[in-house]
Amino acid sequence: MRQLVRKLIPVACRVWLRRVYWDVQDYCERKLGLRDYLTPPQSLIDRITQGDYKAVGREFAKHFIELGGLQPHHKVLDVGSGLGRMAAPLTSYLKPPGEYWGLEITKDFVAWCKESISPRHVHFQFLHCDIYNASYNPLGKEQASSFIFPFENETFDFIILSSVFTHLLAPDMKNYLSQISRVLKPGGTAFITYFILNEESVRLQTGATSKFHFKYPTEGGMYAFEGKPEAAIAFSESNVRTWALEAGLELVEPIHYGNWCGRDRFVSVQDIVIYRKVQSD
Numbered sequence: 001m002r003q004l005v006r007k008l009i010p011v012a013c014r015v016w017l018r019r020v021y022w023d024v025q026d027y028c029e030r031k032l033g034l035r036d037y038l039t040p041p042q043s044l045i046d047r048i049t050q051g052d053y054k055a056v057g058r059e060f061a062k063h064f065i066e067l068g069g070l071q072p073h074h075k076v077l078d079v080g081s082g083l084g085r086m087a088a089p090l091t092s093y094l095k096p097p098g099e100y101w102g103l104e105i106t107k108d109f110v111a112w113c114k115e116s117i118s119p120r121h122v123h124f125q126f127l128h129c130d131i132y133n134a135s136y137n138p139l140g141k142e143q144a145s146s147f148i149f150p151f152e153n154e155t156f157d158f159i160i161l162s163s164v165f166t167h168l169l170a171p172d173m174k175n176y177l178s179q180i181s182r183v184l185k186p187g188g189t190a191f192i193t194y195f196i197l198n199e200e201s202v203r204l205q206t207g208a209t210s211k212f213h214f215k216y217p218t219e220g221g222m223y224a225f226e227g228k229p230e231a232a233i234a235f236s237e238s239n240v241r242t243w244a245l246e247a248g249l250e251l252v253e254p255i256h257y258g259n260w261c262g263r264d265r266f267v268s269v270q271d272i273v274i275y276r277k278v279q280s281d
């Protein structure tokens with residue numbers, strides 16, 4: 001049936017029908033009060049994930065606490081905060097003087113977070129920065145490779161990048177690592193997800209259970225979709241280690257490998273890396 005629908009209805013038409021469907025659903029949910037204030041409309045969620053928005057948020061809040069050592073009084077920066085998927089579960093965990101800052105390049109996402117989350121949780125703030133990304137903000141005016149995070153040195157205890165370095169090119173990622181290091185307090189933590197290429201993932205990723213196959217070369221790694229490096233990009237494990245160290249971030253062993261390549265023992269979908277900012281004597 002699905003295949004028949006695919007054959008009969010052209011792609012553009014299917015995208016349009018899907019949008020109409022989500023718009024009607026959003027309207028009904030709003031009118032009937034069926035959606036809680038921390039859940040965005042499906043038409044927006046659809047632009048960042050096909051997965052279960054709430055379940056992923058809950059999963060990651062647990063990882064931040066159990067793997068990363070996040071504490072309620074921490075000052076948190078979420079780079080590429082999207083639609084508040086990580087912010088939402090943290091609203092019941094972070095307590096003042098703890099606070100949360102989301103930095104995001106997609107205007108609609110920031111608008112939703114500002115309107116829905118900040119008024120009820122005033123220690124949660126969201127900033128829009130007009131940075132270019134071919135997949136998320138193709139008209140962006142600033143370059144990620146030279147962008148300076150709008151925060152003072154040594155401001156944050158904990159910095160999150162979930163599913164962000166999986167969409168950034170090497171020069172962007174290197175600049176972000178140095179900005180992360182600059183705005184982290186000494187001893188502070190960066191919790192970052194990647195697609196990491198190493199001997200095991202490169203072997204597994206050609207198998208039937210792999211979700212991605214990174215086969216097009218780019219600086220420091222490979223990308224998955226022809227002509228669209230920022231749609232999904234993977235970096236070699238040696239770069240994930242050395243570029244961070246060059247920026248002053250020490251990797252906290254072990255790396256928590258994911259199942260994106262079809263691993264049967266894993267923590268999440270993407271690989272999770274925790275870094276600690278090196279403390280100067």
Ligand SMILES: C[S@@+](CC[C@H](N)C(=O)[O-])C[C@H]1O[C@@H](n2cnc3c(N)ncnc32)[C@H](O)[C@@H]1O
Pocket residue numbers: 048079080081082083084085086103104105106109131132133136144161162163164167168172
């Ligand atoms: C797959 S989404 C993940 C969103 C969020 N971190 C989450 O896990 O729900 C990737 C996000 O990164 C953002 N992004 C892409 N390039 C960025 C950049 N250079 N700086 C900050 N955010 C960026 C996108 O706009 C998008 O919201």
